[in-house]
Amino acid sequence: MLRVLALHGKLPALWGGNQSAVEVLAKFWRRFRQLHPSHAIYTYHKNRLHQVLPLMLHADEGETLKKAGLMVISWQSPVGAGISTQTEPTDMPLNYVGSSFKTRFLISVLLKRLYTKQVKESLDSLMSIIATDLKQLFEQGLRLDFPDGKHQHYYVAWVGLKGDWPIQQKLGHLQRHFSRLTTNEQVGVGICHLCEAGRPGVPLHDFSEHAAWRTTFLRTSPFETMGPLADVPQTASPEMMLRYDPFHTLHKGCFAELAGSGLVMIIDYGILGDDSVPKQLNSLYQLLQEFCTRTKHPLHMDGLTRNLLNFPRDSSYPAADTTAVLAFLEEFFRNHLATLANPDPYLESAHDACVNANIFLRTLYRNGLWLPLQATTEVAQSGYNFLRCYAECAQHAYNQGKTRYKLQPKYHTMIHFADFYGTAARSRQRFTWNILADGCQMDEDLVGKVATLSRAVNVRSVHTDTVSRYLLKLWEEP
Numbered sequence: 001m002l003r004v005l006a007l008h009g010k011l012p013a014l015w016g017g018n019q020s021a022v023e024v025l026a027k028f029w030r031r032f033r034q035l036h037p038s039h040a041i042y043t044y045h046k047n048r049l050h051q052v053l054p055l056m057l058h059a060d061e062g063e064t065l066k067k068a069g070l071m072v073i074s075w076q077s078p079v080g081a082g083i084s085t086q087t088e089p090t091d092m093p094l095n096y097v098g099s100s101f102k103t104r105f106l107i108s109v110l111l112k113r114l115y116t117k118q119v120k121e122s123l124d125s126l127m128s129i130i131a132t133d134l135k136q137l138f139e140q141g142l143r144l145d146f147p148d149g150k151h152q153h154y155y156v157a158w159v160g161l162k163g164d165w166p167i168q169q170k171l172g173h174l175q176r177h178f179s180r181l182t183t184n185e186q187v188g189v190g191i192c193h194l195c196e197a198g199r200p201g202v203p204l205h206d207f208s209e210h211a212a213w214r215t216t217f218l219r220t221s222p223f224e225t226m227g228p229l230a231d232v233p234q235t236a237s238p239e240m241m242l243r244y245d246p247f248h249t250l251h252k253g254c255f256a257e258l259a260g261s262g263l264v265m266i267i268d269y270g271i272l273g274d275d276s277v278p279k280q281l282n283s284l285y286q287l288l289q290e291f292c293t294r295t296k297h298p299l300h301m302d303g304l305t306r307n308l309l310n311f312p313r314d315s316s317y318p319a320a321d322t323t324a325v326l327a328f329l330e331e332f333f334r335n336h337l338a339t340l341a342n343p344d345p346y347l348e349s350a351h352d353a354c355v356n357a358n359i360f361l362r363t364l365y366r367n368g369l370w371l372p373l374q375a376t377t378e379v380a381q382s383g384y385n386f387l388r389c390y391a392e393c394a395q396h397a398y399n400q401g402k403t404r405y406k407l408q409p410k411y412h413t414m415i416h417f418a419d420f421y422g423t424a425a426r427s428r429q430r431f432t433w434n435i436l437a438d439g440c441q442m443d444e445d446l447v448g449k450v451a452t453l454s455r456a457v458n459v460r461s462v463h464t465d466t467v468s469r470y471l472l473k474l475w476e477e478p
C-alpha cells in the first residue's frame with residue numbers, strides 16, 4: 001500500500017500534505033519523545049527520525065450479512081489534513097478531514113464467528129502477521145519510488161492501537177479492563193490497564209493529588225499473556241500503546257452521562273412546570289431544538305422520551321448529540337441560576353460541570369495534533385474542574401436517593417486524560433499530544449463502509465472479496 005501511495009503521489013498525505021516530510025517527521029518524533037521517551041525508535045533510528053513514518057492501528061467490529069460480526073483492521077497516520085472545527089494555527093494537523101477511504105487504509109477483515117467459535121486464535125494469528133510486517137517495516141523499512149522518478153528509503157514505527165475498550169482487551173490480552181468492575185472491592189483485579197485502580201485499597205474514582213492509583217501507574221503488568229502486537233518495536237511500557245479513545249470515554253461515556261443526567265435534573269426540579277413527564281420532555285426538546293437552530297449545533301435526535309433517556313432509572317444518551325446537549329445545558333442552567341433568590345449548590349455544580357466539559361472538548365477540537373502550552377493548561381484545568389463538579393453532582397444525587405451522575409469506569413479514564421494534561425502543564429511541556437488523535441469517530445466510518453462492501457459479496461469468500469472490493473473503491477477515490 002505504501003508503495004502504491006508513493007508511486008501515485010499520495011504519500012505526502014501521511015505527513016499533512018504540502019509540507020516537507022523531513023521537517024514534519026523530525027518535528028513529530030521530537031515532540032512524541034515527551035510522551036514515549038522509551039520508544040524503540042529513539043535508539044534504533046536516532047539519526048534518521050526524519051525517514052520514519054508514524055503509524056496507528058485501528059480495529060473494530062462492523063456488521064456484515066445476517067448481522068454477523070466482521071472485524072475490520074486498518075492503519076492510519078496520526079497526521080492529516082486537519083479537523084473541521086480547528087480554529088487555532090497548527091504546524092501539524094489532526095487526521096479527521098477527508099473521506100475515511102483516503103485517510104485510513106484497510107489491512108484485513110475477519111468474520112467474528114471464526115475468532116469466537118471455530119478457530120479461536122485466528123484473530124491473534126492475523127494480528128501476528130500484521131505484527132511481523134510492522135517489525136520488518138520498522139527494522140528494514142522499504143524503498144519508495146515517486147512519480148518524478150526519485151526514490152527514498154522509509155521506515156515505519158507503530159505508535160498505538162486505537163479502538164474501544166473491548167477491542168483493547170481482546171487484542172491486548174488484558175486482565176485488567178472495564179468489565180472487571182466489581183461491587184466487592186476486596187476481590188477486584190483492577191479495571192484499568194495503566195494503573196491498579198479497582199483493586200483493594202485503590203479507589204478508581206479518586207482524582208485527588210494523593211489518590212492511591214497514582215503510585216500504581218504503569219507499576220504492574222495488566223496482561224494475561226503478551227498479545228500478538230508485543231513483538232512490534234514500541235515503548236518499554238507496552239500498555240501505553242493501547243490508547244484510550246476520547247470518543248467512547250467522553251461522547252459515549254462520562255460527558256453523555258452528564259448530558260442525560262442534566263436533562264433529567266431539569267425534570268426532577270420541575271423547572272418546566274408540573275405537567276406530566278412526557279409533556280415536560282416535549283417542552284424540553286423544543287427548547288433544545290430552538291437552541292440548536294439559534295447556535296447552529298447539529299441535532300440528530302427527533303424527540304426526548306423516557307426511553308431515550310432511560311428515565312428515571314438511568315440517563316444514558318445518544319453520543320452524536322452530546323456536544324449540542326452540553327452547550328444547551330450550560331446556557332439553560334446559567335439562565336435558571338440567575339433567576340434564583342438563593343444559591344442551589346446541586347444546580348451550580350451541574351452548571352459548572354457542563355461549562356468545564358465544554359471547555360475541555362472545545363479546546364481539543366480547536367487545535368491540531370499538538371496542543372501548545374496555553375491550550376494544554378486550559379484542558380488540564382477544565383478536566384480537573386469537570387471531575388470535581390461531576391463528583392459533587394454525584395454526591396448531591398446520592399444524597400437525594402436518585403440515580404443520576406453515575407460514576408462509571410469511564411470516569412476513571414477521564415481522570416487519566418486530565419492528569420495527562422495536568423502533568424504536561426506542570427512540566428511546562430511546549431507541545432502535548434492531542435488525545436483526539438486516539439479518537440475513533442472517523443475510523444468507525446471506515447468500518448461501516450467496509451462492512452457495507454462485505455454485505456455485497458459471497459459469504460464463502462467474504463475475506464478476499466471484501467478486500468478486493470475495498471481496493472477497487474480506493475482506486476475510484478479522486
Ligand SMILES: [Zn+2]
Binds near residue numbers: 193194195196
Ligand atoms: Zn488507571
